[in-house]
Amino acid sequence: MTVIYATFSRMKIAIAQIDPYLGNIEKNLKRHLDLVEEAISKKADLIVFPELSLTGYTLRDGVPDMALKPGGDTAFNKLIASSKGISIAFGFAEEKDPGLFFNSSAFLSGGKTLHIHRKVYLPNYGIFEELKFFGQGRNFHTFSSPFGKTGMLICYDFLHYGASYLLFAGGSEFIIVLSAAPGRGVSSGEGWASSYMWELMGETISRFSQSFVIYANRVGSEDGKSFAGGSFIYSPAGQLLAKASYSEEEFLVREVDIQEIREMRRKWPYKRDEKPEIICEALKRIVAGNED
Amino acid sequence: MKIDTAFVEKILTNFIRDELHRFGFEKGLLGLSGGLDSSVCAFLASRALKPENVLGLIMPYGESFSGDVEDAGGIARILGIRTKSIDISPMIDAYYKSHPTKNRIMIGNKMARERMSILYDHSVREHALILGTSNKTELLLGYGTIHGDMACAINPLGDLYKTQIRMLAGHLGVPEKIIMKPPTAGLWSGQTDEEELGMTYEDIDRLLFQLIDNRKSHDQAIAMGFSGEMVKKIGTLIRNSEFKRKLPPVAKLSHRTVGHDFLYPYDRD
Numbered sequence: 001m002t003v004i005y006a007t008f009s010r011m012k013i014a015i016a017q018i019d020p021y022l023g024n025i026e027k028n029l030k031r032h033l034d035l036v037e038e039a040i041s042k043k044a045d046l047i048v049f050p051e052l053s054l055t056g057y058t059l060r061d062g063v064p065d066m067a068l069k070p071g072g073d074t075a076f077n078k079l080i081a082s083s084k085g086i087s088i089a090f091g092f093a094e095e096k097d098p099g100l101f102f103n104s105s106a107f108l109s110g111g112k113t114l115h116i117h118r119k120v121y122l123p124n125y126g127i128f129e130e131l132k133f134f135g136q137g138r139n140f141h142t143f144s145s146p147f148g149k150t151g152m153l154i155c156y157d158f159l160h161y162g163a164s165y166l167l168f169a170g171g172s173e174f175i176i177v178l179s180a181a182p183g184r185g186v187s188s189g190e191g192w193a194s195s196y197m198w199e200l201m202g203e204t205i206s207r208f209s210q211s212f213v214i215y216a217n218r219v220g221s222e223d224g225k226s227f228a229g230g231s232f233i234y235s236p237a238g239q240l241l242a243k244a245s246y247s248e249e250e251f252l253v254r255e256v257d258i259q260e261i262r263e264m265r266r267k268w269p270y271k272r273d274e275k276p277e278i279i280c281e282a283l284k285r286i287v288a289g290n291e292d
Numbered sequence: 293m294k295i296d297t298a299f300v301e302k303i304l305t306n307f308i309r310d311e312l313h314r315f316g317f318e319k320g321l322l323g324l325s326g327g328l329d330s331s332v333c334a335f336l337a338s339r340a341l342k343p344e345n346v347l348g349l350i351m352p353y354g355e356s357f358s359g360d361v362e363d364a365g366g367i368a369r370i371l372g373i374r375t376k377s378i379d380i381s382p383m384i385d386a387y388y389k390s391h392p393t394k395n396r397i398m399i400g401n402k403m404a405r406e407r408m409s410i411l412y413d414h415s416v417r418e419h420a421l422i423l424g425t426s427n428k429t430e431l432l433l434g435y436g437t438i439h440g441d442m443a444c445a446i447n448p449l450g451d452l453y454k455t456q457i458r459m460l461a462g463h464l465g466v467p468e469k470i471i472m473k474p475p476t477a478g479l480w481s482g483q484t485d486e487e488e489l490g491m492t493y494e495d496i497d498r499l500l501f502q503l504i505d506n507r508k509s510h511d512q513a514i515a516m517g518f519s520g521e522m523v524k525k526i527g528t529l530i531r532n533s534e535f536k537r538k539l540p541p542v543a544k545l546s547h548r549t550v551g552h553d554f555l556y557p558y559d560r561d
Contacts, residue, residue: 021561022314022559022560023557023560024561027561056561058557058559060555060556060557061556062557132555186296186299186303187293187294187296189296190296190299191296220306221306221310223557223559224307226306226307246299247299247302247306
C-alpha cells in the first residue's frame with residue numbers, strides 16, 4: 001500500500017444515486033455508461049452505483065430473466081470495457097452457475113473485473129423476501145484496487161457489523177456499500193427515520209475501521225416502497241464528507257485525501273492492535289457451543 | 293404520529309408522478325367528494341402532475357349532499373384541475389326500482405360501486421390512472437366499500453392515518469372548512485364516521501398507531517390507558533376486514549399458481 005501513498009494522495013469518488021428502471025437492463029446499461037462518461041469527464045477515480053443498479057430491486061420471479069454471467073454477457077462486457085480509465089462498482093443479478101442466482105456487485109477497473117461480492121445477509125422479513133429469490137453469498141473479501149485495499153458490502157450486509165469487521169480484519173481501507181434501502185418512518189426530523197441507522201453505522205464503521213465508507217443508495221419507488229437515498233461518504237476519521245438527498249436523484253462527486261487513512265492509523269492504532277486470531281478462536285468456541 | 297409534512301409531500305408527489313409515467317400515463321383522475329381525503333389527494337396530484345392533467349369526477353346522487361358538491365367544485369377551482377359532474381341517481385334508482393331495499397348500507401355500497409365503475413370507464417376514456425383516496429385508518433378498519441371507494445390503480449394516502457391526513461392538509465393549504473368538516477363515508481345524508489364508529493378519529497388513530505406501528509398487544513394498549521371495549525372493537529374490525537385488503541385466495545392445483553408462486557412486481561419499466 002505504501003507504493004500507492006507514494007504515487008498520489010487525493011482521489012475523486014462519484015456516487016450515482018439513481019432510480020433504476022425496474023427490469024430493463026438495456027435502459028439501465030445506457031444510464032450506467034452515460035454516468036461513467038460523466039464521472040470520467042469530472043476526473044473521478046471511482047463511481048459507485050446502488051444495489052441491483054442494472055436491474056432494479058423488486059425483481060421477484062424475474063430474477064432468472066435478468067441475471068447476468070460476469071464476463072459472459074454483452075451488458076457486463078460493455079461495462080468492463082467502460083472501466084478502462086476509471087473504477088466502477090455496480091449491482092446486478094448474477095447467475096453464478098446454471099440456475100444459481102445471487103444478488104451481487106462487481107468492481108471493475110482498468111478494463112478488468114477485480115472482484116465480485118455476493119450478498120450474504122439477504123433480508124427476509126417484513127417487506128423483504130430476498131431469500132425466496134436469491135442464494136446466499138458465503139464470504140467477505142478485500143481486494144487490491146488502484147487506490148488501496150477495498151471491500152464491498154450490499155445493503156443489509158452493512159447492518160451486520162461483523163461483515164465490516166471482516167473487511168477491516170482483511171485490511172480494508174475503502175468499504176463500498178451498494179444499497180437499495182427503502183425509507184421507513186416519516187415521523188419527525190428531516191427525511192426518513194430509518195436513514196439514521198445507516199448514517200450511524202457509516203460514522204461508526206469508518207471511525208473504528210479507519211476506512212473510507214462509501215454508501216450508495218437508490219431513490220425512486222417500486223411497488224409502493226420509496227427508496228431512501230441519503231448516499232454518503234465518511235472519512236477514516238468518522239467525518240461526514242458528503243451526503244445526498246433523501247428523495248431525489250443526485251450525482252455526488254467528492255475529492256478525498258487518502259493520506260487520512262495513514263494519519264488516523266498512526267494516531268489511533270486500532271488496526272495495529274487488532275487481534276483477529278483471538279476473535280477467530282473465540283468465535284469458533286461460540287459456534288461450537290462451548291464458550292469456555 | 294407527527295409527520296414531516298413537507299417531506300411527505302415530496303415523497304407522495306414523486307410516487308404519483310413515477311407510477312403514472314412508468315405505465316405511460318400523463319394524467320390522473322379521482323372521485324372528488326368534497327371531503328378531506330379526496331381534497332388532499334387532488335392537491336398532491338395537481339402538484340405531482342400539471343393541474344390540467346388531473347380530472348376530478350364529482351358524482352352526487354341527485355340533489356343530496358349539495359354542500360359537498362359545492363366544496364368539491366371549490367377545491368377544483370383553487371387547483372385549476374378539470375372536473376366533470378355525473379349524477380348517479382338514474383343508475384341507482386333503475387336498479388332499486390326492480391330490487392328494492394331499505395338497507396342504507398347496501399344502497400351506500402351500491403353507490404360507491406357505481407362511482408367506481410364510472411371512474412374506471414373514465415380511466416380508459418381519458419387515458420388516466422385512478423388515484424385512490426383510502427387512508428390508513430379506513431384500510432385497517434375496513435371502513436370502505438370493497439370494489440367501491442377502495443378500488444384504484446395507485447393509492448398515495450394509504451399509509452397515512454386520518455389525523456396525519458389532517459396535518460398534511462394544513463401544510464398543503466387545503467381550506468380550513470374542508471379540514472374541519474366531520475368525516476363521512478357519504479353512505480346517507482347526515483351520516484358521520486365518528487358517530488357510526490362511536491369513537492373519534494383521534495382516539496382511533498392513537499390506538500392504531502400503538503397496535504400497528506408500534507406492534508403493541510391488546511393488553512399493552514389497555515395498560516396504556518385505552519379502554520378494553522375500544523381495543524376489542526378495533527381489534528375485531530381489523531381482523532374481520534382482512535378480505536378487503538387482499539386479493540381473494542386462488543385454489544391451488546398446479547405447480548405454479550397466480551397469487552401463490554407466480555410472483556412479479558406490480559411495477560415495471
